[in-house]
Amino acid sequence: MKRLLIASACLTLWIFGLWGTAARAEDWKPIDPAHLAQKTPVVDPSADAEAIFWEMSLADNFGGGDPENVIRNYIRIKVFTERGKEAGNVELPFYNNGRIGDIAGRTIKPDGSIVELKKDAIFDRTLVKVGNQKVRVKTFALPAVEPGCIIEYRWTEHRDVYFYVPLTLQRELPVQQLTLRVKPIAIPGYDYRMRVQLFNGTLPEFKEDGKGFYLARFQKIPALREEPLMPPEDEVRQWMLLYYTEDLKLEAAKYWKETGKRAYDRYKDRMKVTDDVRAAATTAIGNAATPEEKLERLFTFCQTKIRNAFTSGMTLTPDELKKMREKKGPSETLKRGYGTFEDIDLLFAAMANAAGFTARLAKVTDRSDAFFKVNFADDYFLRSFVVAVQVGADWKFYDPGVTRTRYGMLRWQEEGMPALIPDPKESRFIVTPISKAGDSLTRRTGKFALDEGGTLTGEVRIEYTGHRALDWRYLLEDESPAKQEEFVRRDIQSVIGAEVSDIKIENFNDSAKSLIISCKIVAPGYAKRTGKRLFIPVSIFEQGAKPMFSDATRTQDIYLKFPWAEEDNLTISVPDGFELDNANAPQSFELPSGYGKYETSLKYSEADRFFVYRRSFSFGKTDELMRFPSTAYPVLKQIFDAVHKQDEHTVILKAK
Template sequence: MLRTLHFTILITLAFATVAAASETIQWKPVTPAELSMREPVVDKDADAEAIFWEVRLDDKSRKKLYYEHYVRVKIFTERGRERFAKMDIPYTKRMKVENIAARVIKPDGSITNVSASEIFDREIIKSKRLKIRAKSFAVPGIEPGVIVEYQYRERFKSDSLQGERLVFQRDIPIQRVTYYMRPFRNSNIDPYFFNMEATAFSRDPNDDSFWVASVKNAPAFNEEPFMPPKDQVVPWAMLRYSFSRGDWWQVGQGVGSRFASVTEPNKKIKSLAENLARGANTDEEKLRRFYTYVQTEIRNLAFDDSRGETKLPKQKKVSDVFKTNSATPGMIDMVFASLARAAGFQTYVVFSGDRSEKFFNPNSHPYSVSFIHPLGVAVVVDGKRRYFNPGTPFLPFGELIWYEENVYAMVAYGGNFRWATTPLSKPENSLVKRTGNFELDADGVLKGTATRAYNGHWAHEQRRSEYLETDNERAEHFEEELKSDNSTAEISNVAIRNFFEASKPLEKSYAVTIPGYGQKTGSRIFLQPGFFEYNSKPMFTSATREHDIYFDFPWSEDDDIEIKLPADYALEKFSLPKDIKESKGIAGSSYKIKYDRENHSIRYTRKYFIGGNGQIYFKKGAYKPLKRLFDLFHESDTFVLILKKKAV
């Protein structure tokens, strides 16, 4: 499994040793060329560059996996100094970080060590769902020209080399990336390479119990807005033990047979299905009742905060669920499937890829549990396969999580399976409807109320990430989000409605005052009627593009805004923003402005969508016309009306 710990890295020097934790840290010699290095090798514009990045993975015991990191970085500029002046090594509860050592070597060879007392533990992320701590320290005497080197060990319980990922590109240029791997009992390792040419795995000449893989001159990974997931672009390798080979056919047969056994309807299920379906006029209505029942009447243990740290129970059959009327998400899906089978529906278990991580393709990806996960259940309705995932709270009937849409999915029952592609939702399925009622005064101050109603993926993502928070915490986070868009806005009366009602839009309303919203210049006020795009930035700002362009899912926006104008100002010239129409129906926006003479107000409406015709992925060669399109959207979204003071 990929260890994506977000730290910036470093290390270096001669035959010195430093005591850290309970073991002795060995430093490699620093060469005169490294000490005197004045320019980067991999990227001539780099502020800092790793001379080497070495990682040792030790799976000798098969019960604990060790990662030993050793990085040596040369600092070239003041920006490089700022970036590496402070170090954080994040860790979670299932791992330990130990044997930390760091030091700085100046070009004259003098050394400054980081002492154990200067390394402290701190919390960097805390929420009810996630806690991440870090080992932190300041790097002493760092300046352009020095070498910083740094090493530590990560220890993971109940882990092994099987399925581990070796990443050959980081966020800093690296002259040499090297992995040393000691397999369990000298077993053979089969590497699979992604986004790179195959790299030779050879025995370490200094210790033949280790295998070695190395890449030279790895450029820095540069993150861009709206790009494919990292595993889709960075070079990496997945490890598998030769003795654990499997194939998708075996997996499909196995999960299909297991599903058929687990979901076999017993008398209780048949009786329950009959009662729930009684009076339903259509097959869809029957399934909707089954879905509502399992999602609301069975306690979902994975999303139950009162459960604390207790382990999830082992439930082997659907009948086990009714002993406590509680279940894991997967077993809730199985109860739904069993009810559907009892009612005579053709039903399948579904495992899919996750395109928030990688674009899985069974034709090019070897079997690995890391590539697919349980999606839920497929049921044939009116001759078509429909997908359901009631085990995920707040996910409405017939909808999927966004990263499970438009992916390869294993659809299995009994001893058979097939590969299918899950459907992609349409822009109107993830609509954000925004309304506002405001008044602008003669000083340009805007006051009023606004509401945002989220549907589809927008609503589900917020519900899933905030369900453990209190009402006050959700309101505070929403207010912080609003103020991050406009620091001068005064927000009050925040209200959130329908949070736990997945069948309804998630509504968030608030009162707002924005001084200087109308830009006053002499006898004129410049007014942007598109309130929700106020202070917005262009979606793409760079003139060039390194990666392809990728949107998570199609979505749409519908704005309806009314602004009462100051009594002594009138529209100097009435005009409209330009509608934007993309010829292939991929994206578009339209605008209307109406002046109400009686109320001396304007009503502004905007409709926008992206992802039409299922198009959410674009090759980087299409970047320039795509950027031009979104620049036009931004120009129309930030359209300004001019108000002029009436003559006395």
Template sequence: MLRNSLLTTLVLAVVFSIANVNRATAQNWPEVTKADWELTDDPANPGASAIILYREVDTDDKNAFTNTFYRIKVLKDEGKKYADVEIPFYKGSSRIQDIRARTLHPNGQTTDFDGTVYEREVVKARGVKYLAKTFTLPDVQTGSIIEYSYTERWDKIEDWVFRSPDAAFIFSQFSPMFAERWMVQDDLFTKRAHFSFKPLPFALGWTWANLQGQGQPASHKGLVEYDATNVPGFKAEDYIPPEESLKGRVEFYYIFKEAPKNAKDTKWYWQDLADKRAKDVEQFIGKDKSFTKAVDFVGEDSDSPEVKLRRIYTRVQQIRNLSYEPEKTEKEEKRQKIAENNSASEVVKHGFGWGNEINEVFVGMARAAGFDAAMVYVAPRNARFFNPSLLDWSQLSAEIVVVHLNGKDRYFDPASKFCPYGLIPWEEDTTTGFRLDKDGAAEVKVPPGASSDTVISRKGTVELNEEGGAKGSFELSFTGQDALERRRANRDRDEAGRRKALEDELKQSSPSGTTVEVGDMTGWDKPDEPLKVRYTVETEGTMQLGVNRLLFPAVPFPGEVKYFFQSASRSLPVYITYPYEELDDLTLALPKSMRVESVPSAKNNQTGFGDYSLSIENHGTSVHILRHFTMQEGLVPAQYYPQLRGFLATVRQADETRLVFRSDSSAHVGGDR
């Protein structure tokens, strides 16, 4: 969470670079060649629906704009979807202007776009959200070529920043001076691409990755250029690491300070900048005594440290968090009397603050109550992975708090809305960070969460009828990351919207023809309590075997099966973002005319990927089912995919193992079989 709009711009600009910033909003469209019209397939991926014939990028940092140009050829009917264009941007950080587009037809005719450009929110994987300008090119058919260009502009940097590297270095800590990022690899095969970058008047460095067979950027007279040809399209797979860390790319950074002569790596940069940031943070937090009165509420001396810290956490979460409010104009801020906070104590006094300010208040209060606490700047892993070779402080775009409690370091993020005590959002753990305190900065590795932190618990009864129909009543409980994810995704919805979102989620994971109805919901706005949902499920029939037998799955109406893989092979790693557990405690009740004939034997499977156990008790006229599934977090290389897939296949197979029921008097009653 960031203190002011400049810092917010910094983080948003980092994520914006996913938008494949390009060039060429020229008055004249580049010429379409005869070879472009004759190209009918993707040479690297035969059968592709479309290819990028040409893509151009031109960024001018001093004049604060990037021009973009795309030329795409539609090869199959499926490729007509590329007529729907999305141009991502971040409101308040940049502006999209001068959109031009047209459709070229094989018969030589051209249809210019003169329709409406819309603005809507786009939600990507792992909670990454952004706005996009959207429009649809006209009359696109197989064989058509579509072209569009646009300009992205942002506020120019003030002249004083250019007076010296020291001034720029200071400014770079609070604003987007990360230079440029070229995402060279697109989802489609790219026949030809040209990139250019006119940087600010400072020394420049760059890194590149996943560009096998391509050249390197060349710098000449203040302009960096790069040409790429025949770049394979990026083939995404289910549950992969952030695409930005996998695609071919070139990333630039400004150099405001030379590396020490004896430096063997880039640790000096991160340490130096973290030490400077630590001074700013400590100055904002202030002395412990400034919070002496503010922590009178923590309790008696006889209360445990855990109890005291939890009270501080609850108090801090009550501060109005400006980071979750719509951006305000200067007049609105004055009307609402939103003053700038110059210290953590002023945050308490005013009753509002930005996310990082709220976390700094937590540090100050914890220290005043006798705890060893500090801020930690971390690199969130939902949009990209930390790259220490890219000297760009904006990678550390999230702030959490570390408190030494009961002999070990614990991590907290009270500024994250709906985040309960003892948990931090999954994207902020298992990553690199820097602890900032009175003694300077120190690199830390934030540990992963435990599977027991995130539990999906389901308890209920399913009643069968003679026709094989079933009706179930359940209570579903979410804790940890699964509760946090749903609360964050639905925070702007009313009760009806939240109910519909849960019903849609449950229907999506239920068998076809199943009716789902959500009833009571509790805990939406209480992060320290489980998010609970009561719901019913009804289906008309199940599989029959013979005249008097019925089959039913061992785990009826299962929830969403995460990380289920159909493909037998894979080229990219599997990314399991956080560990979790599933607990099922179910009773299956039979009609009076039926008895249990057989139930599957108990299952127990323990692997490095996770654990699974299933036990089924036969009570003659009912069945009691206990299921426990644990999935561990981690990055699973592609070579271990068959083992992971095999483990998850055994889980699904066990869940779908059939119970056998009979309706005649000879049914086996009592005892498992």
């Protein structure tokens, strides 16, 4: 009897074991021998590894409990090179209530033999746990990975359902085919529907598979290649937004009108003009006469008298934080003297309204993240805000909540973007202005003496305005004076190998004024000496700069953040015993399509034995963002190479 029991148990185990093996084998798709024999990638000839396929299945389930998003992934990768072996190191992060399970993986060696990923080689790590917040990751390394092999793995992730699910379709390696299956949640009586929006690619047709899933196939997705000065990642990579929204069946124009109305209603009370707000506006405006003067005073009041809680160096107690989160309106912001970016902007809007203007909190896209798409009828990209004020017939834009912006300018991230101006009846988009090149000016003046050994000594004053000043202020705001000096020193030394001393930074906390940096420099061997000549690169602050574009080719578009200008006015004294030898100034030229110009002049005063070198350069337009297609790269490179070449221009002094 006992023997029978044992035999029965063995049979059961054998059957289950066999069934288990069979089930696992069925889970993997058959290997195509052509893929094993494949020597070169299909999508990108330079790829080190390439996904033969990637299958992703998303199902939003509602089984009576909390809705759950279940994502199943299965990826098969061909490894071509030693570098491609890295594809076998896998990290699968997940958060808080989420979980990842059903992980399996294997390596198919070039000879067709298979090495399975063992369960004990899969590690579950909590990277960080703080209170109830956790970041976890499943990690594993596929075994026996070598060039020529195929690796494949799959996993299932469970997580909460979100209204917006951005899906990255471009991986760090190319994908021959991505199959996406999506099953939206369906809750009876709940009038929200899932929608799909693809960015930077062509959306294939979704077909229903009869099991509640919608299926689409994407072919030949290249890997994302990052390049310097490229647009924000969301503007270049292929990605998809799955989102739930009310099924209003509105066209884009109607959608924005409704959205503007809702925004107006939402902010109406938070811009309420109370007696104290009105009184504060009256006091701040004082004797200002013109609308611009009045707005400037209100702007200055909000920016300087109301502390931004997120400014560097500002620390709030928990009580203060709690008060701030209550969002009671401009009167409260005024009373407590600090607030969020939004609180300060809303106070400014309320004060402007109190002063007789029409002001609204306008929604705008931050173009360091992505650009606005008017035909995408959802406010997903409208995550930033500025204050729009009607001045005469025009709408003007202000952002006093950002501590260091100058009156009359927005952050560059919000320039040139359509801003939705909320209104109970006629909401509209108005494109925020792009600042002029001269608004972001770097003006360098210097008085230098050159000795006969080539050492350049002098005093320098550099003035920054607009976005250039803002960049510096952001860079330095969290640093000690010693560190600020170090940043300035390194910046100057990056273009001129000099000792830099007596560094002074002026107007750092006064955003209304230019930021001024002054210092002394000593550059031994700046001018090169031969037996009878001295060679002086005259563009002292540009001659050692790196070229703007050094790569020969370009894949991504080129994106320059804002127009800018530079002005140099340098006086260099000539050492005794030398005179100019065939000296000429670098060549001036206009940039194509009205993008700017490069101008120089060189004047020598025989009597005073010095020459004055003037240089000015500006780039950019106010009527369009500076996003250039990759095809324009050769022209852009040519322009900036020409500027750089002229900036390397040398003036020769000859011994008398």
